[in-house]
Amino acid sequence: MKKPGLLLVLLLVTAAGGWFSLPLLATFPELQLTTGTGNVSRGAYLARASGCIACHTDSKGAGAALAGGAPMETAFGTFYPPNLTRDVETGIGGWNLEQFATALRHGRSPSGKPYYPAFPYEFYTRLSDQDIADLWAAFQTVPPVAQDSPEHQLEFPFNLRRGVYLWQSLYFEAQRFTPQSDKDERYNRGKFLVESATHCAACHSPRNRLGALDDSALYSGGDVADADDGKIPPITATALTEAGWSEVDLGYALKTxxxxxxxxxxxSMAEVVREGTAYLQQRDLNAIAYYLLNRSDRPAKPL
Structure with missing residues (x-):
């Protein structure tokens, strides 16, 4: 074989080896939950706070609860939120608690495939074992709906799901929520809701070309145009204060x-309120407002 041909073969073999080795780049420790008993009411509340209902229900199309959401248009293509009802064939009826926890904590399906970060597991990874058990208990009360979700319509190379292993190795860290010891209960409750459950940074922070959060500019405004409001606004403490927001006003706005x-x-913020924050207790909404208005605007550790 001539040298150019041999070089080409070696390059192809190396590329193939790298491609099939991608799953090794993002590995996680075995997941073990410390609780298996969930509270349905608390789980239903957390599902609202976390946007599960808003994302996985096609409200405009009069779809059944959690049976699959409306298409999500992004710079990478169109994502279709899947069916989260107890249907065995098209939903999560064949899952167990550990598989559900792995999806939330590690962004992996029961078969081990990585989820695209349009599913905000980079925030849900902070949920506690009890949070996950509560969510699971609540989802078990949802009637099964046999409804397949369409395949995602993504541009090349983003349609190659195996590449998400590389994304996870670069940008995703599985971790739990940790309260700040020097802050009071209200601040830490707001911190948990903002940084995990309600994942405010997902929309209100800029992202790089691969869709990863810009950790140096968290909450400084989204760089994706909103159909009605233009750019998604900043919600740093400075920006909110300069815009005239008070804790009472912000808590009321999140409710109404x-x-x-x-x-x-x-x-999109109208949908967040309608399908999510409108259902939260006022003390939680006030905690969110308190945290946003009092958190440091300095670059933080990666979410």
Whole structure:
């Protein structure tokens, strides 16, 4: 074989080896939960706070609860939120608690395939064992719906799911939520809700070309245009204070969608309120507002 041909073969073999070795780049310790008993009411509340209902229910299309959401248009293509009902064939009826926890904690399916980060497991990884058990208990009460979700319609190379292993190795860290010891209970409750359950940074922070959060500019505003409101606004403490937000006004707006000046949220934020934060207790909404208005605007550790 001539040298150019041999070199080409070696390059192809090396590339193939690298491609099939990608799963080894992002490995996680074996997941072991310390609780298996969940609280249905608490889980249903957390599901609302976490956006599960909003994302996985096609409300505009009068779809059944958690049977699959409306298409999500992104810079990478269109994602279709899957069926989370107890249907065995098209939903999660064949899963167990550990598999459910692995999806939330590690971004992996029961077969070991990585989920695209359009599913915000980079935030849900902070949920406690009890949080996950509660969510699982709540999902077990949802009637099964036999409804397949369409395949994601993504541009090359993002349609190659194996590449998500590389994304996870670069940008994703499995971790638990840790309260700040020098802060009070209200601050830490708000911190948990903002940084984990409600995952505010997912929309209100810029991302790089591979869809990873810009850790140096968390909460400084999203770089994706919102259909109704233009760019997603910053929600740093400085930006909120300069815009005239108070804790009371922000807590009220998250409950009702109505701002202090009488205007209302539009675009994606209107859906967040309608399907999520409107169901939260006022003390939790106030905790979110308190945390956002009092957190440091300095670059933080990666979420």
């Amino acid at each position: 969608g109505v701002k202090a000046d009488g205007d209302v949220f539009g675009g």
